[in-house]
Amino acid sequence: MIVFRYLSREVLLTLSAVSAVLLVIIMSGRFIKYLAQAAQGLLDPGVLLLIISFRIPGFLQLILPLGLFLGILLAYGRLYLESEMTVLSATGMSPQRLFAYSLAPALLVAALTAWLSLSLAPAGVTKVAEILKQQDSMTEFDTLVAGRFQSIKGGNRVTYTEKLSEDRTELSGVFISEKRLGKAGEDRGIAVLVAESGRQQIQPDGSRYLILNNGFRYDGSPGQADYRAIRYDTYGVLLPKPSVDGEISEREAIPTRELLASDNPRHQAELQWRLSIPLLVFVVTLLAVPLSRVNPRQGRFLKLLPAILLYMSYLALLIAARGKLDKGEFVYGLWLVHGLFVLVGVLLLYWENLRLFWAARRARVEVAHG
Structure with missing residues (x-):
């Protein structure tokens, strides 16, 4: 239990720090964009902070899975670098057990992202759309x-x-x-x-x-x-009416319960996307645990770039599948992409066991023929 609390604390602390930095970066970019529109007279400066506040749930639902992914990589990478994980392995800490311990913070993050994705984010988009519609009705x-x-x-x-x-x-x-x-x-x-x-x-x-x-x-x-x-x-x-560019899709504001009752392919794509975000949390946890294993001589950041590229590939395939699903061309939806990366994660998690198994089998074959 002590080891479990220690690992969970390390992951959650790193997750919080990484997510806070990512949130500030994304909010700054959006705030600068809205500030430019306010400087042009397209937006009332008094609603800028209100718009950003309502957009935070939408930002967080995508930031938290990435924050957890990087949190596990950085937290466990430090433990491997300082040989703490070596000591834990000597006491029976296998990669599978480490993954099981990691599911606790992953479950917490998944519950939070599910709340954001299915409820808060659509409600926030609705509020932003109302504000932008009100701003769009203003004249010069x-x-x-x-x-x-x-x-x-x-x-x-x-x-x-x-x-x-x-x-x-x-x-x-x-x-x-x-x-x-x-x-x-x-x-x-x-x-x-x-x-x-x-x-x-x-x-x-x-x-x-x-x-x-x-x-x-x-x-x-x-x-x-x-x-x-x-x-x-x-x-x-x-006096012409200024046009405000809010980059908000109409379907993003549709409540989840309405998406569940709709047969529209675009609505089904949006529903699968919202359900995919909590599932994404567990899949990236499965990927991050084996990828966090580093050699102390190589440094903790050796696998960080390949891991981020793998994560970006995962997200890019989800977005591409969502686009296909919008057009009714991808009957398997987003679940095939999740299944593919679950398979990749399982292979990475059991790679050491598979390597030892094939090495032992090769040795037996050599002995049999020797």
Whole structure:
């Protein structure tokens, strides 16, 4: 029992450290992406942390199996390097028994990933989709920030306002520059609008206009002297709706109970993917235990790269099978991939026994013929 607690503690501590680092890296990348959209006026900066919070379960469901895999490799690799595993082997610790001990932290991680994959992650995706839908319904006027140039429509329009009222109804010192494109997409120069003030006006059909007061409109092409200047008292500008790219699939938000009752191939692929994540935990544990065995002279990181490549191959095959299942072309689903790597794990786990068996058999044959 003491050995079991010691091994479990080492694995869980390493798992926690690795998972925390991976989570920070992934969250940082996503946060930078959302921050860039907020800087462009496509997202309200106030919802960034809320979006990231709802996305954490989706991140963790993929991070935890990898964290457990690396945790076992690093924790047991250190024990082999410091000859602690050699001492345990002398007291009867076989690779099969080590795998049995490793199933306890694996069961804990599998239960957590099952909760995340089947419940929390879809609910989080639903919340993020609602937030992004709300953000997508906002107009350029709703996302303006005083004192900052805002680029939208792929950079074809740049908007600036010097001051903006707290209730976001009145602007002053307005500047708008927009590329003029023909029906075929050809460049027809730019249009520049400047105005002393502006306000938003909502039409009966729901469309919104920015009404500018006391300003000028300049039309022309840069580098040419054919600019046309028009002075106006009142001018209306249609406010386009910004498009927010959230990279969220609609089926990811479907509750698991609805997937169970659906015959749609895409829904079945999503269901198998969610069920595969907890199963992935046990398979990678089976792979990691024999791969963690290292020679003290070789160092603990010798097998780390091949092990990671094996894990990435496993995940890549799962993703490829999921894509085939989406199209109804792969009748065996994701279970064939899991079965293949279970076979690989069993071979690795019993490789030493198989090697000794064949060596002993060869020796008996040589003796028989000697």
